[in-house]
Amino acid sequence: MFLSGEQMISGTDVKDFDSVEYPIMEHFYTIQGEGAHSGRAAYFIRTAGCDVKCWWCDVKDSWDASKHPRLKTGMVADLAKASGAAFVVVTGGEPLLHDLLPLTSSLKARGLEVHIETSGSSPLSGQLDWITLSPKRFKKPVDEIYPYVDELKVVVLTKKDLTWAEEHAAKCPVGTRLLLQPEWDTPKSMPLIVDYVKANPQWGISLQTHKFLNVP
Numbered sequence: 001m002f003l004s005g006e007q008m009i010s011g012t013d014v015k016d017f018d019s020v021e022y023p024i025m026e027h028f029y030t031i032q033g034e035g036a037h038s039g040r041a042a043y044f045i046r047t048a049g050c051d052v053k054c055w056w057c058d059v060k061d062s063w064d065a066s067k068h069p070r071l072k073t074g075m076v077a078d079l080a081k082a083s084g085a086a087f088v089v090v091t092g093g094e095p096l097l098h099d100l101l102p103l104t105s106s107l108k109a110r111g112l113e114v115h116i117e118t119s120g121s122s123p124l125s126g127q128l129d130w131i132t133l134s135p136k137r138f139k140k141p142v143d144e145i146y147p148y149v150d151e152l153k154v155v156v157l158t159k160k161d162l163t164w165a166e167e168h169a170a171k172c173p174v175g176t177r178l179l180l181q182p183e184w185d186t187p188k189s190m191p192l193i194v195d196y197v198k199a200n201p202q203w204g205i206s207l208q209t210h211k212f213l214n215v216p
């Protein structure tokens, strides 16, 4: 759980937050496909813009913020609430490129739980109930994020990613959910992960189940 500053939020602030705009590639109601909350219904908000640029990223269309419309927080938060979802996942792109206080506060004001998917490469902001850190060697996480991590989800292509995963696990709080996720187009990563988890049972496996379910 993370809260920007020592934020005291009044009714007036919430109205102001609702009119703040973000570049948003898409927002949709689906099933959380990855991680500890996999299988639960969730409303996804995908902000646009990413300066990390992993070569294997499965959502490269999100990188250029100028290609996507700027949407008002209040409108998106109303749709998230109306969907009936118990929680919202803020993802991207890299969502922490933006100050997430207005967006997350608008969601919290509607009684929604807020999760984030992030590489941690820019400073934390917003009101966040669940933080999934997926560190990338292309732009490393900022040090300040580690105490707030709930779930560490490392994408694995080769053996060296397992060493990278352990280096990050050592920086996260005791009790952090530790997950290895195969890179979707690298079938060789699967036996590697299976063997590693059997030998190191503090780790678990996260599969991109939405791709098997054929939902967004």
Ligand SMILES: C[S@@+](CC[C@H](N)C(=O)[O-])C[C@H]1O[C@@H](n2cnc3c(N)ncnc32)[C@H](O)[C@@H]1O
Pocket (backbone or CB within 6 Å): 050, 056, 057, 058, 059, 091, 092, 093, 094, 095, 117, 118, 119, 120, 133, 134, 153, 155, 181, 182, 183, 184, 185, 208
């Ligand atoms: C598209 S990213 C957006 C959020 C943020 N930029 C990040 O990287 O965490 C969402 C999640 O998908 C993972 N991901 C992206 N491309 C993938 C791929 N080809 N195979 C497996 N996981 C992938 C990321 O590591 C991250 O956990």
Ligand SMILES: Nc1nc2[nH]cc(C(=O)O)c2c(=O)[nH]1
Pocket (backbone or CB within 6 Å): 030, 031, 032, 033, 034, 059, 091, 092, 117, 210, 215, 216
């Ligand atoms: N269904 C579904 N689950 C997801 N979990 C993390 C995703 C992401 O792109 O951040 C994602 C996504 O794109 N779709």
Ligand code: SF4
Pocket (backbone or CB within 6 Å): 050, 051, 052, 053, 054, 055, 057, 058, 059, 060, 062, 092, 093, 094, 119, 136
């Ligand atoms: S940080 Fe996330 S959105 Fe950006 S390129 Fe990497 S996986 Fe894609």
Ligand SMILES: [Mg+2]
Pocket (backbone or CB within 6 Å): 058, 059
């Ligand atoms: Mg995705």
